[in-house]
Amino acid sequence: xxxxxxxxxxxVATILIGLGVVSGFVLYALSQNxxxxxxxxxxxxxxxxxxxxxxxxxxxRIGGLVVPGSVKRDPESLKVSFKLSDMxxxxxxxxSDPMVTVYYEGILPDLFREGQGIVAxxxxxxxxxxxxxxxxxxxxxxxxxxxxxxxxxxxxxQKHEKAGYSAKQLENK
Amino acid sequence: MWKFLHPYAxxxxxxxxxxxxxxxxxxxxxLFLSIGLVWALLFAPADYQQGDSFRIFYxxxxxASLSMGIYVSMAIAALCSLVWQLKLADASAAAMAxxxxxxxxxxxxxxxAWGKPMWGTWWIWDARLTSExxxxxxxxxxxxxxxAFEDKNLAGKAAGILTLVGVINIPIIKYSVDWWNTxxxxxxxxxxxxxxxxxxxxxxxxxCFIGFALLAGVIICLRFRNEILARxxxxxxxxxxxxxxxx
Numbered sequence: 001x002x003x004x005x006x007x008x009x010x011x012v013a014t015i016l017i018g019l020g021v022v023s024g025f026v027l028y029a030l031s032q033n034x035x036x037x038x039x040x041x042x043x044x045x046x047x048x049x050x051x052x053x054x055x056x057x058x059x060x061r062i063g064g065l066v067v068p069g070s071v072k073r074d075p076e077s078l079k080v081s082f083k084l085s086d087m088x089x090x091x092x093x094x095x096s097d098p099m100v101t102v103y104y105e106g107i108l109p110d111l112f113r114e115g116q117g118i119v120a121x122x123x124x125x126x127x128x129x130x131x132x133x134x135x136x137x138x139x140x141x142x143x144x145x146x147x148x149x150x151x152x153x154x155x156x157x158q159k160h161e162k163a164g165y166s167a168k169q170l171e172n173k
Numbered sequence: 174m175w176k177f178l179h180p181y182a183x184x185x186x187x188x189x190x191x192x193x194x195x196x197x198x199x200x201x202x203x204l205f206l207s208i209g210l211v212w213a214l215l216f217a218p219a220d221y222q223q224g225d226s227f228r229i230f231y232x233x234x235x236x237a238s239l240s241m242g243i244y245v246s247m248a249i250a251a252l253c254s255l256v257w258q259l260k261l262a263d264a265s266a267a268a269m270a271x272x273x274x275x276x277x278x279x280x281x282x283x284x285x286a287w288g289k290p291m292w293g294t295w296w297i298w299d300a301r302l303t304s305e306x307x308x309x310x311x312x313x314x315x316x317x318x319x320x321a322f323e324d325k326n327l328a329g330k331a332a333g334i335l336t337l338v339g340v341i342n343i344p345i346i347k348y349s350v351d352w353w354n355t356x357x358x359x360x361x362x363x364x365x366x367x368x369x370x371x372x373x374x375x376x377x378x379x380x381c382f383i384g385f386a387l388l389a390g391v392i393i394c395l396r397f398r399n400e401i402l403a404r405x406x407x408x409x410x411x412x413x414x415x416x417x418x419x420x
Binding site: 005008009012015016019020023027031034035036037039063109110111113119138139140141142143144145146147148149150151 | 218219220221222223227230252255256257290291292293294297298299300337338340341345352353354355356358359360361369370371373374
């Protein structure tokens, strides 16, 4: 390579490496804020490295798996409550896991199932019987990266029925 | 080592090379896309939770990975043009930018169309979606810079610098789902080890992916050819070419 090209390559490489390092630092500094949601354990115990904890009354997003058997729906209205626990691989639910209850009124997304990932947006409150909970104004389903045909899913024992709504539940909407 | 590439620094040689390449690329793209899309949209089994909505995957994922792949090739061209001052590298970067922008837009639009029924929202400002939107703006900036200067060399230089600075966004898009928690799911196909998809769903995807990549190749070749002609319009070989076409 002739010296002029070498010099230009050196300049370009230095600028790129410099920019890379700078943006690396910026992203590292912002890493807590880029997360879309808090996990249930982060709400109860604080973030892992900073100990940052959301306060009561703060508006936050929570993300976790719907604990099987915890979904309670009011037969008369669209009110629903369910517990969320951390997303872990492999998926196991223990009663001792940190859990946060979510209260919501409205139609749940199609992919809402027990054991499915959910992101809810709402205010953190303290309910006497259940402890920390979220009064959600929006519930979004988080789909995982696994795709499979129905026959395979049934063979693996995956539940996949949707939550239906009765006419009575929908009439007060 | 790179000696075999030297003749292609000449625009005329490269023009004739793209001419020879085009029919092959077009035929292969048509073949792979027709097999892949028919297989994916009609014969692949529906997903156990999402039903038929998951089929948007076969357009969304190739579009999204190509939007990043085309950007990386554009950045390599920009580097060659800045360091070795190859005029053709500028022309190829200018040819690639709108194609990449189109694939980015397709990825964003198909993603939103899938997100509404599945997640319950068209858009959310999570790391993956936001960084992909930034990629679209980078492409638009590069296109604007290529057209902002009368002098094509100056335009190439300005656009090249923006392209190289924007490369930082590519690993951020790719790893956003691993570094931060996002609503967007992790990667299905490019996972080390085995992909999280059953094989009768994966095969049509491979055909679709190769098909869309070839389609991108065809469009870029066509645009590259036009760029070469437009930038060399005063050269005798272009004039001869035009006279032959008119005769």
